Amino acid sequence: MEELAAEAGITVRTLRFYRERKLIPPPRREGRIAWYDERHLARLRTISALLERGHTLSGISELAEAFDHGRGVGEVLGLGTPTEEIPVRLSPEELADHFAGQVTPENLAAAMALGYVGTDGEEFVHVSRRLLDVSTALVREGVPLAAVLEAGRKVREHADALAGIFTELIVTHADTADPQRLRPLAKSVVEAELSLAMDRRMTAGPT
Structure with a gap:
C-alpha cells in the first residue's frame, strides 16, 4: 500500500480512504500480503485527473462502481443506449496504439467524462466506432488528442x-410524420448546414 501510494503521489491515508469508498478494486491477496498492480495505479491516476477537472468524489465513485460491474460510462451519465453507433472493445495496448502514446491519465479522464470510453473488466469500450476512427485519424494528422477531446466537448454542447x-420537431409532428423517417432527414440538414458553414468560414479566413 505504501509503495502504491508513493507511486501515485498520494498519502497512504488518502489511499485507505479511496479503498473504503471503493474507488479502487481490492488487491490480490496471498495470505496476509496484498498485491497491487498497474491497474490500481492507473485507476488512482485517473481519479486524480478527474478531481483536477472538477469532478466530485461521489461522481467518481459512481463511475468506478459502473466500471467494476461492467456498465458503460454512457449508461452512468444517462446517455442511453446508442441506436446507430457501434461500440468497440479494445485492450489497453490497442487503445494506446490508436493514439500514439497520448493515452495519458488526463486524456483518459477527459474521454471518460465525455462518455467516449468506459471499461469492462480488462478491456476498454469506446462508445462509437465512427468517433474512434475520426479521433484516430485526427491524431495521426498531427492534432493532439487533448485538443481532439476538447473539440469533442464543445461539439457535444452544440x-x-x-x-x-x-x-421537438419530431415530437410536434409525430402524429402526421414517421419519426423513424424524420431522424435521417434531420441529420442530413445538420450535415448540409455544417458543410455550408465551413465553406463560409474558410472563405472568410481566420477570425
Whole structure:
C-alpha cells in the first residue's frame, strides 16, 4: 500500500480512504500480503485527473462502481443506449496504439467524462466506432488528442442543442410524420448546414 501510494503521489491515508469508498478494486491477496498492480495505479491516476477537472468524489465513485460491474460510462451519465453507433472493445495496448502514446491519465479522464470510453473488466469500450476512427485519424494528422477531446466537448454542447431542436420537431409532428423517417432527414440538414458553414468560414479566413 505504501509503495502504491508513493507511486501515485498520494498519502497512504488518502489511499485507505479511496479503498473504503471503493474507488479502487481490492488487491490480490496471498495470505496476509496484498498485491497491487498497474491497474490500481492507473485507476488512482485517473481519479486524480478527474478531481483536477472538477469532478466530485461521489461522481467518481459512481463511475468506478459502473466500471467494476461492467456498465458503460454512457449508461452512468444517462446517455442511453446508442441506436446507430457501434461500440468497440479494445485492450489497453490497442487503445494506446490508436493514439500514439497520448493515452495519458488526463486524456483518459477527459474521454471518460465525455462518455467516449468506459471499461469492462480488462478491456476498454469506446462508445462509437465512427468517433474512434475520426479521433484516430485526427491524431495521426498531427492534432493532439487533448485538443481532439476538447473539440469533442464543445461539439457535444452544440449537438445537444441541435438534437433538442429536431426532437421537438419530431415530437410536434409525430402524429402526421414517421419519426423513424424524420431522424435521417434531420441529420442530413445538420450535415448540409455544417458543410455550408465551413465553406463560409474558410472563405472568410481566420477570425
